Amino acid sequence: MATTRAGSGRVRRRPTRSGVILEPEMIIDAALRLIEAPGGNALTVRRLGVELGADPSAIYRYFRDLDALLIAIADRLIGETLAGFVPGPDWADSLRDMARRVHDSMLRHPRLAQLRAIRFTAGPNELRVDDIGIGLLLSAGFSAPDAVRHFGDFIDAVLALAAMDAAELAPGQEEADKRALAKVYATFPDEDYPHLAAVRPHLRQITASPFPGVLDKLIAALSEAVPRSSH
Amino acid sequence: MATTRAGSGRVRRRPTRSGVILEPEMIIDAALRLIEAPGGNALTVRRLGVELGADPSAIYRYFRDLDALLIAIADRLIGETLAGFVPGPDWADSLRDMARRVHDSMLRHPRLAQLRAIRFTAGPNELRVDDIGIGLLLSAGFSAPDAVRHFGDFIDAVLALAAMDAAELAPGQEEADKRALAKVYATFPDEDYPHLAAVRPHLRQITASPFPGVLDKLIAALSEAVPRSSH
DNA sequence: TACGCTTAGGTCAATGCGTTGACATAAGGA
DNA sequence: TCCTTATGTCAACGCATTGACCTAAGCGTA
Numbered sequence: 001m002a003t004t005r006a007g008s009g010r011v012r013r014r015p016t017r018s019g020v021i022l023e024p025e026m027i028i029d030a031a032l033r034l035i036e037a038p039g040g041n042a043l044t045v046r047r048l049g050v051e052l053g054a055d056p057s058a059i060y061r062y063f064r065d066l067d068a069l070l071i072a073i074a075d076r077l078i079g080e081t082l083a084g085f086v087p088g089p090d091w092a093d094s095l096r097d098m099a100r101r102v103h104d105s106m107l108r109h110p111r112l113a114q115l116r117a118i119r120f121t122a123g124p125n126e127l128r129v130d131d132i133g134i135g136l137l138l139s140a141g142f143s144a145p146d147a148v149r150h151f152g153d154f155i156d157a158v159l160a161l162a163a164m165d166a167a168e169l170a171p172g173q174e175e176a177d178k179r180a181l182a183k184v185y186a187t188f189p190d191e192d193y194p195h196l197a198a199v200r201p202h203l204r205q206i207t208a209s210p211f212p213g214v215l216d217k218l219i220a221a222l223s224e225a226v227p228r229s230s231h
Numbered sequence: 232m233a234t235t236r237a238g239s240g241r242v243r244r245r246p247t248r249s250g251v252i253l254e255p256e257m258i259i260d261a262a263l264r265l266i267e268a269p270g271g272n273a274l275t276v277r278r279l280g281v282e283l284g285a286d287p288s289a290i291y292r293y294f295r296d297l298d299a300l301l302i303a304i305a306d307r308l309i310g311e312t313l314a315g316f317v318p319g320p321d322w323a324d325s326l327r328d329m330a331r332r333v334h335d336s337m338l339r340h341p342r343l344a345q346l347r348a349i350r351f352t353a354g355p356n357e358l359r360v361d362d363i364g365i366g367l368l369l370s371a372g373f374s375a376p377d378a379v380r381h382f383g384d385f386i387d388a389v390l391a392l393a394a395m396d397a398a399e400l401a402p403g404q405e406e407a408d409k410r411a412l413a414k415v416y417a418t419f420p421d422e423d424y425p426h427l428a429a430v431r432p433h434l435r436q437i438t439a440s441p442f443p444g445v446l447d448k449l450i451a452a453l454s455e456a457v458p459r460s461s462h
Numbered sequence: 463t464a465c466g467c468t469t470a471g472g473t474c475a476a477t478g479c480g481t482t483g484a485c486a487t488a489a490g491g492a
Numbered sequence: 493t494c495c496t497t498a499t500g501t502c503a504a505c506g507c508a509t510t511g512a513c514c515t516a517a518g519c520g521t522a
Binding site for chain 2: 124127128130131132134135138144145147148149150152153156157159160161163164184188192193194195196198199201202203205206208210213214216217218220221222224225
């Protein structure tokens with residue numbers, strides 16, 4: 001794995017002060033246990049050390065830094081996301097379905113979402129997503145280069161918006177922000193913002209997630225862009 | 232300002248150990264100086280304390296935390312972004328132009344980009360952007376609720392993708408990631424990923440920014456969604 | 463079996479980080 | 493003059509990360 005420091009022939013294991021023999025999989029398991037513990041976001045390197053019965057710094061023998069560990073966890077979760085997904089006969093519906101699964105899985109683990117949007121995990125499951133998506137666009141009638149380009153745009157937008165939605169869930173400050181926003185939208189002076197004033201009663205809906213609307217727009221644009229000869 | 236801890240009637244100023252009288256604007260100035268210093272991302276609360284000639288914790292009398300300070304800085308930069316922008320006769324072109332300005336300004340300050348995508352700054356310039364954008368969609372012929380909804384989708388997608396692009400600039404690990412990606416795309420087994428194999432020669436272009444492509448798709452979708460009676 | 467070498471990997475101590483609670487003190491109103 | 497309190501300062505917390513150290517695991521050789 002690219003996320004471990006040493007090569008694949010790891011042999012020279014030494015027991016921890018408390019007698020445990022560390023393994024990368026053990027660390028991921030323990031980290032997931034902490035992440036999913038009640039009270040949320042209980043994962044810190046130091047706590048992970050306690051959970052494993054090892055010095056916190058031992059973790060750095062297996063993962064370059066905390067990000068690398070989180071990416072390894074994300075890689076495992078991508079697989080779970082894809083389990084049970086079978087593309088249907090309609091490419092647009094299937095693409096939409098896959099996007100929703102990715103979005104939902106990221107919202108289940110907000111802390112990982114940020115990383116997954118930004119860093120390439122280089123895991124086999126990441127490739128599976130790309131393979132399915134590009135296959136769908138090819139079946140729609142796009143040429144090879146267009147399928148690659150359009151799917152790249154599509155999946156990046158999905159990941160970026162999912163990360164955005166996930167970030168809103170994280171620290172608990174969401175409510176304060178939403179109230180501040182509602183207040184500003186209720187009190188701005190009409191003369192400074194004439195267009196906003198014209199739509200004032202509709203502004204409260206702006207707090208809704210942009211994900212469904214953007215997904216619709218992207219798929220609509222892709223449907224329009226399908227080469228005529230394939231209709 | 233919502234970002235300061237005390238009310239607007241701040242009066243009881245006390246000189247710092249080194250004789251300086253702190254002001255919110257001073258702190259923002261000093262922070263920008265550090266952010267834009269060579270070597271990048273030199274902003275830390277402790278260094279800011281040194282720069283100001285004050286104890287680092289004094290900053291927390293003016294901003295709830297580092298995020299709040301960064302948001303205040305972002306608010307100032309939004310204004311600079313908008314300076315010189317005048318909507319043209321074509322709503323779609325104007326929207327595209329505004330989106331590009333926002334995107335570019337975020338890339339100039341990657342550290343701020345993340346926050347700006349996620350947190351509402353509640354500043355007057357944020358409202359200016361919304362006012363202009365919704366005005367453009369109204370002029371295109373959208374109803375009030377549709378203009379609000381569509382613009383919300385649009386601006387959130389722009390911010391999310393800009394944050395994504397900005398994140399790629401930040402830590403310097405971009406190159407390693409890109410090479411890892413290129414390698415994976417060059418070496419995956421054909422039989423496991425048949426669709427990817429079919430487009431293999433085109434995969435290298437997937438490292439390009441998704442922003443222009445998504446922007447095109449969003450504007451295309453909006454153009455299609457304009458009510459017929461307005462054509 | 464025994465010896466010695468290399469080195470993976472566990473541990474320790476220290477760095478700088480954001481943040482907070484306790485404390486001190488001066489500004490300014492009464 | 494006194495009292496309230498805004499705000500600067502200090503010490504401390506837990507955080508991620510790193511470099512130095514140490515020790516035993518596993519190898520080659522005899």
